[in-house]
């Protein structure tokens with residue numbers, strides 16, 4: 001088996017942590033148990049590009065239980081948990097190519113190795129594997145049953161491929177399932193982003209001004225949780241509707257040029273480029289702490305900051321101080337501008353990834369079952385799948401809800417009754 005990981009001897013610790021996460025993933029476990037019996041993925045080669053975390057390990061086990069030959073690579077150079085990679089190789093015989101802190105060259109070598117495995121299904125997170133296939137190995141597209149995409153940014157890229165007429169196979173937008181982005185992006189990113197900021201800095205959030213750049217699903221989660229910890233939260237947006245939501249949720253909404261002057265912490269979650277740029281770094285207070293939890297590391301214009309600063313000094317793991325050339329002030333950057341929740345913490349807690357990865361496992365099964373009929377383009381899973389995942393999750397949480405009575409059902413499907 002070909003693999004490229006940091007140290008196979010880390011496997012025992014990784015196994016323990018994978019099993020710990022599994023306790024919080026009851027929906028995925030039920031799917032795994034069914035997959036073991038039904039083998040819906042028998043003989044399917046899957047290349048999965050994901051953050052190599054304990055939760056992803058449980059997804060990989062599920063795909064393997066379904067009969068797939070799965071290979072894993074990292075979807076970000078800083079998000080790999082090396083003990084998890086070791087355990088997947090040693091304990092489950094699943095090839096992994098991922099090392100925390102790998103260079104961009106190594107990252108891309110792993111992406112190409114994933115394509116060399118001639119996958120039938122690509123599970124992507126950010127669309128780097130699919131984009132590389134279309135740019136460098138177009139001939140593989142013919143054997144692809146379909147791909148699945150985990151995150152908002154990846155879906156933006158897939159839709160661009162669709163518009164350009166190059167997406168010649170079906171892609172399931174896993175992020176667009178309600179049981180994914182309502183929970184993973186909001187509650188997952190909300191908690192784990194602050195976890196990353198706190199683990200990296202150990203600074204009290206209470207009483208600090210924290211600027212959330214982008215009030216989408218992730219931004220709402222970060223803002224809500226930061227307020228819960230006592231921070232004064234400021235939101236910046238470019239979308240007037242999201243901005244009104246921010247205002248009515250009780251946050252102060254400002255343009256970034258003004259927010260830049262008052263923030264103690266900045267968290268970007270936009271999926272957009274250079275949302276904190278040179279002029280914003282220039283107007284920040286001494287000691288302002290800046291990080292990103294959006295998918296790619298281009299949300300902060302770190303080239304501009306490097307250009308304005310002396311050589312950065314590492315203050316703690318994942319904490320770098322950029323001192324201005326005139327020595328008047330510093331800006332602190334966390335996690336090299338990469339997803340802070342995965343760089344400095346452990347990513348989302350297992351309980352939300354349970355639903356996200358239930359969607360991934362069921363998407364792989366859906367692609368295989370519907371391979372003759374699904375056309376090229378971006379698809380979402382049928383809403384019954386969302387309902388089923390939500391019902392299973394509620395049952396696992398011990399929460400019961402009401403059912404429609406025949407009277408209610410009749411009312412909801414008729415138009416005659418009014419005032």
Ligand SMILES: NC(=O)c1ccc[n+]([C@@H]2O[C@H](COP(=O)([O-])OP(=O)(O)OC[C@H]3O[C@@H](n4cnc5c(N)ncnc54)[C@H](O)[C@@H]3O)[C@@H](O)[C@H]2O)c1
Nearest residue numbers: 151152153214216217218237238239270271272293294295
């Ligand atoms: N850290 C994680 O674990 C994690 C989890 C899920 C998603 N993501 C990533 O986070 C990013 C955001 O995801 P989302 O689901 O919240 O997307 P979203 O589309 O719901 O929200 C993004 C928001 O950013 C706003 N925006 C865009 N440019 C802006 C700018 N210059 N200034 C201010 N606001 C701006 C948009 O108007 C939008 O409201 C994506 O890159 C996504 O892939 C990260």
